[in-house]
Amino acid sequence: MSKDIYVVVEQRDGLVAKVGLELIGEATKLAADLGQKVVGVLLGDKIKEKTQSLIEYGADEVVYVEDPMLAEYVTEPYAKALAAVIKECDPEIVLFGATSIGRDLAPRVASRIHTGLTADCTKLDIDVFKANEEDPGQKLLFMTRPAFGGNIMATILCKNYRPQMATVRPGVMKRLDKDTTRKGEIREIKVEFVPSDMNVVIREVVKEKHKKSDITEAKVLVSGGRGIGSPDFFGTLKELADVLGGDISSSRANVDAGWAAKDRQVGQTGKTVRPDLYLACGISGAIQHVAGMEGSECVIAINKNDTAPIFDVADVGIVGDVKVIIPKLTDALKKYKL
Ligand code: FAD
Secondary structure, three states: OOOOEEEEEOEEOOEEOHHHHHHHHHHHHHHHHHOOOEEEEEEEOOOHHHHHHHHHOOOOEEEEEEOHHHOOOOHHHHHHHHHHHHHHHOOOEEEEEOOHHHHHHHHHHHHHHOOOEEEEEOEEEEEEEOOOOOOOOEEEEEEEEEEOOOOEEEEEOOOOOOOEEEEEOOOOOOOOOOOOOOOOEEEEOOOOOOHHHOOOOOOOOOOOOOOOOOHHHOOEEEEEOHHHOOOOHHHHHHHHHHHOOOEEEEOHHHHHOOOOOHHHEEOOOOEOOOOOEEEEEOOOOOHHHHOOOOOOOEEEEEEOOOOOOHHHHOOEEEEOOHHHHHHHHHHHHHHHHO
8 A cells, every 4th residue: 555755855966955855844744644654765876875864854764776877867767766666665645846857857757657746836735535425535635836827726636546746846845954863764775777778878067167146045035026127226136135145036027027037036937935034125026926935034025006915925014115225225234234
């Protein structure tokens, strides 16, 4: 019988991806509802020493597949390894990060093992599904994601096939605090690879020279919307962000206008962020924007329209002109810091 929640934790060069740990945190809640365990899955070469960190972030057990064939991510060998883990362990649920690797691997594996996959979930719950009055019901994973251009949230079930599979975007779930006293079983699963499993040749791995800052890592985000009036004003927002030790981000309106780079975009089709402080400057608060920042610890909104929907999600609202308020705020903070 299928059981337990398996979380596929991505690693690159032995560095475990944050989203995998966030999913382990979420899986501990789902597992408590099901009365089952959380199992971390690591695939790679020479990754055994990384397995303990998954336990420290909440996994009860870890299974891993180690092979030189898995040194770099390539779809075929990774799909083979994960399909072998699923066939051997028969999990009830498998979760992936909706990263470029997760988005490639999850559908390939779902089709290989013949089950369903819900991509880009923003919410996961365990609940009882009853088809009718007589049906005793079964506990299923309720997978919620935006649909129809973000205008509705759809909850999707996988009733007849196992495992139930979902990808979740980075930053949506919260990881648990690290607990180095936690212990759990760590088990290797052997997969026999043959040369034909590697159907591409990796000639060279080229790393980005200048690592750009990542808005999902920032503790403070100063975010600009169309209300900032011109791309130059991002320079003023950057000054404030520097004083606060943070970074700048943007609504989609400015990205579409070419005022900000795509990797700065917060929202449903951008990134999901959870900073300690999110300063929304001239952002109206459209549902697709709010979907990407509502998990922020504290939201301060500056907007000249006092009925702007951003004020519904703001902890502090300032009605006024960003072009007046932001430079004053930066100057005041600079003086305060001196
Ligand atoms: P506007 O809605 O034009 O708002 C500008 C705000 O600035 C207004 O509230 C105005 O009162 C205020 N303002 C104007 N001048 C000043 C001033 N001087 N001082 C203070 N305030 C001022 N959007 C995203 O952001 N992220 C997404 O990922 C995203 N995905 C989408 C996906 C789909 C499928 C769709 C259909 C839309 C998506 N959108 C997304 C777009 C979204 O619906 C909004 O159009 C967008 O968020 C609006 O950006 P904005 O708030 O900057 O601009």
